Amino acid sequence: MTKIEKLLAELKIKNKKALTVFLTAGYPDIKTTEKIILEIEKHSDIIELGIPFSDPIADGPTIQESSQKSLEKKTNLKKIFSIVENIRNRTNIPIILMGYLNPIYRFGLKSFFQKAKKIGIDGLIIPDLAYEENTEIAKLAKKYNMAFIPLVSLTTEKNRAKKIAKSSTGFVYVTAVTGITGARKSVSDDLIPYLTMMRKETKKPLLVGFGISKPEHIKKLKNYCDGFIVGSAVIELIRQKKSVKNFLKGLRCAISNF
């Protein structure tokens, strides 16, 4: 069992939902990313660190801009590893890396997993890695006992979604919108039936991300999934130099109040 699987199993027993926070690593700079992780670690269950990429085809304007700014500060995988190394003795919160395949591929898949395991990274999400291409990476994740977290989408049909869920060793990332990342006003009507179908087909935890930005979204969906991922809404707060902590407290409140 990976650390992520254990955590989600514990939360399930306590009837709690997981709150995962996405941060673009190195935005606005490496030190601030470290600081924010330590500030919010008590208010979230999992941290997802985004590896910035020059051509993020699955991302909307908010994450595109934060990635661009982070790259201008010369953020690379080595520096992202150093963030985790620096904070690992101060927090035990599970940390997942999320990034497009090319920077990881260039780093070398094996070296990537060796290094990530050594410094205490707990999982990996690659949004442009289709199920058909995931064999090698899923195998390495297994070898290093790290969570491999695949995505399913509203356009993924049942049998395929089942296969994808089976390859997960953390949770299944359910994208809440047919589209790119970015805060949305409301959640799609198709989502509840989709989550209900997924719940029937797999025992793996289901976390919903893409477009989740308001307590209302969480209230509407929380009975159908095991947790949430918030990204663009958090990045937007960081951009405006506003408190992420208060925002997360609001979401937490929506999660725990029945």
Place this chain on the structure above:
Amino acid sequence: MLPNKNGYYGQFGGRFVPETLMSAIFELENFYKKAKSDKNFKRELSFYLKNYAGRPTPLYFAKNLSRKFGSKIYLKREDLCHTGSHKINNALGQVLLAKKMGKTRIIAETGAGQHGVATATVCALFGIKCDVYMGTADIKRQSLNVFRMKLLGANVVPVHSGSRTLKDAINEAMRDWVTNVKTTYYLLGSCVGPHPYPEIVRDFQSVIGKETRKQILEVEKKLPDYLVACVGGGSNSIGLFHPFYSDKNIKFIGVEAGGLGLSSGKHSASLEKGKTGILHGTKSFVLQDKNGQILPTHSVSAGLDYPGVGPEHSFYKQTGRASYVSVTDCEALDGFKLLSETEGIIPALESAHAIAYIPKLARKIKKLRFYLCKSV
């Protein structure tokens, strides 16, 4: 026959896209498989290629150029196609496919604007709504084609991100596609992107090579020694090369955009200076830094200004089936003048790269007479 069922040409190709697009990719693959063996589809495409696009295009014996370089040089005149480039071959094929799939909206990316114009043209013909993504740097340097697209009823969407060229236009088109995948058909213009696009584009462009083979055999009763064509994403070159793949005596030469010189870092020579990587859904040679970030490119020709290349070209390079060279902006402009002055044919800046390589090739080859076909 390549690619294999997962869309691989040797170790290159594949499908590296967000899960949201996978159902659309399978749908496209299935429709294309059916269309390929459907007589009616083939008949319809041939009809439009002949009567609308003006095919077959001539294989022109460039007498003056041949004399100058002591060789026999033939030019495959894709510039005489309707809309002025080979892009119409692929646009016609894919729009017919999109219609079969019941898609009501078409999106495309464009660099030089030739693919955008071809797409806008075919969409006008069939009355389909069309949005074309184009980097603002390209909009500026290719304003005539922007004008043509608008005249044809297409909506040109300016892309302000990144280097504001072809690469960024593809990013934005893919984001649109992810968002509107149920109604929208993405009409990729080059042999790049996730499988099955490189195969589809190659097949629709193979009409170039198939005609060339027939035409050269009619005149010369033998096949050429060399095939030369420019390579950006690589659609016109793969269209010329692919039908000759098994004729091992024919040498393929792809000419990349050398920009300000390969050592300047300001070029678009993915096959010569790139490393294996993943860009826009496919594994191929990619211009990237040591951290795997995609590098900005440069070329005087907007159509070649791209940091990736079709996976089949990467395969040809790795297996030695084709060789890839580059000419600089400056040399390309010399090629541009050369063809204009010797043959009275003003080539596109993209094709001018291939023309510019002819004097270099002529110097290299000892044998005085060789046959060469080149796509203009």
